[in-house]
Amino acid sequence: MEKRVTSHDVAELAGVSRTTVSFVFNDDKQYFVRPETRQKVREAARKLSYYPNASARALASNQAKAIGLIMTRDPHYIAADNFLPQIIGGLLDVVKEKQISLLIEWVEPGEQTHTYLSLTQAKHIDGMILLTPRFDDPGLKALEQLGIPCVIMGQVPGSNLAFVDIDNCAAAHVAVNHLIELGHSRIACITNARLSYSSASQRLLGYRQALVDAGLDMDEKLIREADFDSASGYTAMRSLLSSGSNFTALFAGSDTVALGAMAAIQEAGLTIPGDISIVGFDDIPEAAFYYPGLTSVRVPANEIARQSCYLLMHLMKGEAPASTSIMLPTELISRQSTCEIERSHKHQQGEKFVHFT
Amino acid sequence: MEKRVTSHDVAELAGVSRTTVSFVFNDDKQYFVRPETRQKVREAARKLSYYPNASARALASNQAKAIGLIMTRDPHYIAADNFLPQIIGGLLDVVKEKQISLLIEWVEPGEQTHTYLSLTQAKHIDGMILLTPRFDDPGLKALEQLGIPCVIMGQVPGSNLAFVDIDNCAAAHVAVNHLIELGHSRIACITNARLSYSSASQRLLGYRQALVDAGLDMDEKLIREADFDSASGYTAMRSLLSSGSNFTALFAGSDTVALGAMAAIQEAGLTIPGDISIVGFDDIPEAAFYYPGLTSVRVPANEIARQSCYLLMHLMKGEAPASTSIMLPTELISRQSTCEIERSHKHQQGEKFVHFT
DNA sequence: AAGCTTCATTAACACGCGTTAATAGATTCT
DNA sequence: AGAATCTATTAACGCGTGTTAATGAAGCTT
Numbered sequence: 001m002e003k004r005v006t007s008h009d010v011a012e013l014a015g016v017s018r019t020t021v022s023f024v025f026n027d028d029k030q031y032f033v034r035p036e037t038r039q040k041v042r043e044a045a046r047k048l049s050y051y052p053n054a055s056a057r058a059l060a061s062n063q064a065k066a067i068g069l070i071m072t073r074d075p076h077y078i079a080a081d082n083f084l085p086q087i088i089g090g091l092l093d094v095v096k097e098k099q100i101s102l103l104i105e106w107v108e109p110g111e112q113t114h115t116y117l118s119l120t121q122a123k124h125i126d127g128m129i130l131l132t133p134r135f136d137d138p139g140l141k142a143l144e145q146l147g148i149p150c151v152i153m154g155q156v157p158g159s160n161l162a163f164v165d166i167d168n169c170a171a172a173h174v175a176v177n178h179l180i181e182l183g184h185s186r187i188a189c190i191t192n193a194r195l196s197y198s199s200a201s202q203r204l205l206g207y208r209q210a211l212v213d214a215g216l217d218m219d220e221k222l223i224r225e226a227d228f229d230s231a232s233g234y235t236a237m238r239s240l241l242s243s244g245s246n247f248t249a250l251f252a253g254s255d256t257v258a259l260g261a262m263a264a265i266q267e268a269g270l271t272i273p274g275d276i277s278i279v280g281f282d283d284i285p286e287a288a289f290y291y292p293g294l295t296s297v298r299v300p301a302n303e304i305a306r307q308s309c310y311l312l313m314h315l316m317k318g319e320a321p322a323s324t325s326i327m328l329p330t331e332l333i334s335r336q337s338t339c340e341i342e343r344s345h346k347h348q349q350g351e352k353f354v355h356f357t
Numbered sequence: 358m359e360k361r362v363t364s365h366d367v368a369e370l371a372g373v374s375r376t377t378v379s380f381v382f383n384d385d386k387q388y389f390v391r392p393e394t395r396q397k398v399r400e401a402a403r404k405l406s407y408y409p410n411a412s413a414r415a416l417a418s419n420q421a422k423a424i425g426l427i428m429t430r431d432p433h434y435i436a437a438d439n440f441l442p443q444i445i446g447g448l449l450d451v452v453k454e455k456q457i458s459l460l461i462e463w464v465e466p467g468e469q470t471h472t473y474l475s476l477t478q479a480k481h482i483d484g485m486i487l488l489t490p491r492f493d494d495p496g497l498k499a500l501e502q503l504g505i506p507c508v509i510m511g512q513v514p515g516s517n518l519a520f521v522d523i524d525n526c527a528a529a530h531v532a533v534n535h536l537i538e539l540g541h542s543r544i545a546c547i548t549n550a551r552l553s554y555s556s557a558s559q560r561l562l563g564y565r566q567a568l569v570d571a572g573l574d575m576d577e578k579l580i581r582e583a584d585f586d587s588a589s590g591y592t593a594m595r596s597l598l599s600s601g602s603n604f605t606a607l608f609a610g611s612d613t614v615a616l617g618a619m620a621a622i623q624e625a626g627l628t629i630p631g632d633i634s635i636v637g638f639d640d641i642p643e644a645a646f647y648y649p650g651l652t653s654v655r656v657p658a659n660e661i662a663r664q665s666c667y668l669l670m671h672l673m674k675g676e677a678p679a680s681t682s683i684m685l686p687t688e689l690i691s692r693q694s695t696c697e698i699e700r701s702h703k704h705q706q707g708e709k710f711v712h713f714t
Numbered sequence: 715a716a717g718c719t720t721c722a723t724t725a726a727c728a729c730g731c732g733t734t735a736a737t738a739g740a741t742t743c744t
Numbered sequence: 745a746g747a748a749t750c751t752a753t754t755a756a757c758g759c760g761t762g763t764t765a766a767t768g769a770a771g772c773t774t
Contacts, residue, residue: 051478056730058412079446089436121408263646289620291648413760
């Protein structure tokens, strides 16, 4: 069992005090260390392969140098979340640049308050990013009251916490309107999650408003709730198809759900977009490669992650950021899964498809 | 600025010493605390909403109570990794149960040794799980020498580190053999990543052996390297199609890559499996919903994650685990993307598809 | 009643580092 | 030359906890 190398050892080898070593390693501008001394310290550290102890550092400085990504859905659904890799990719980019660590945590329903407080009070992390919390999350108020640095990816009405989001309602409106402009009037909707998740209810709202604004009838029988994964989208579409209601288009709350729906449609012997046009949401990297290429609302996942991270770091520094709520733009990406309703009566076979991406 | 609540405060309120508080919070079996005293302490802690400081704890006990998931590919490709959510889901499950934290880190090529050492020596984490490191990762030797608790998801030849993996070569062999049994002899291959990743080279090896074992010709012109994402699979297939070589089946190193290839095939006006049969790898949750449903090798992602985590925790305790290398079984899941070669000459339109899942 | 054991609790030190106020040395100013 | 200023470095304390060896209390034996 080798003795651990401490700053004391480095100081000794370099012939300076521990304090100087600390100054060097923290690049303290305030206290000037002679370049020559600095060099000696660096070299001694290298020789001993010294790595400053993170816990001791955190304890002394009262900063964990870490942030947490907190997820509220349970691991089973996390596994089906095709959006997550993009988020993590974006986050990793920034935390690497800022030299801090990223913690990932899952909170059980009912345990929110405890988990949030325990994570921050225990100083495991300096701040947290909440990934799409639910409407009714009771922990949010606690976070707000205690003034804990926190950014929500998504929005929770009634909360004053900082957030980064897209305008789900408006984006859904655009998506559905696209279908309407193509001549569709019977448009089904499958949500991306249960409605206690704000993104799901917001997207549903946009769907409703688009129909209303276009003066179309709203048929509640054309609405289904899915549950994050493709399987639930598949089930929802089967239910729609067997319900007897007729429709010529679908607005899906996520690409993952849309994929399941597409499978159900094709399995039933119907064609896309010939019989049913589909618009998805998220524009995950795979959407362009689905068959047919899925028209979708591009959500700047990477940018959401990055902005959340930057915003959080501002809050952690105690700086008042320019804005505590950031809305990022979305864009409808048109591919082959949507077409004018007239075409639905034409023959669709042998059609060539061209990718837009 | 409120003063932080420490174990001292709790001790005071409960009328005991700080040591006793520590005993209570660590459920120390060795030192008996009277149930009555224990109760007093618990209540005092609750009243003050006391959360033990993680850094101080880590410093004093020399355990971070955290493990790290270390990824070697860069954020851009992490974003396209549909396998990741399953891994994270499985990991979260276990670490939650064991009451430890999960850190996620990305290491730059060239920085491996430094990053690994810094993470463990600095005691940010007690152990690490390396997600599919590359063949030539120089940091692995350092980890081995220092005896740092570490589990590899995947395999690196020449390393004695513990690992959890599937038999990539054998599984690929089975997958390709499936195509051969269906009568295919001209089978293309697109790897799931560059060959410096061991899973990619192992799967390619299985492909080669299957052809050899069946006495078929090996045509190097039918092999392409992809790069994790669907886009690279798409590009690879375009390259295959325009190369002039003819083939009636494809073995893709991952479902994500397979999806890109499928898009390229369909875009070229060819049908699956009519003109080209496809077998993927991973069996990600979406594979069943692709069009057509993708025949794939099921990799027990969740189980890999769980076993890795358990194994790592054994190593962290210093226990000698039953086995330091775990191989998990795979299974070929047959769906609609593969068929006998004879069918390729029949008319494929209007075919109904049935899902197996 | 003195000695021994068991049970419950505690005082005191250690963990490795950040940070402030103080010190010694070098330089400039009057 | 002496005082004042600046530069480079350090001694000493504190961060909040885990842990060991020691202490005291209580019960039991002889």
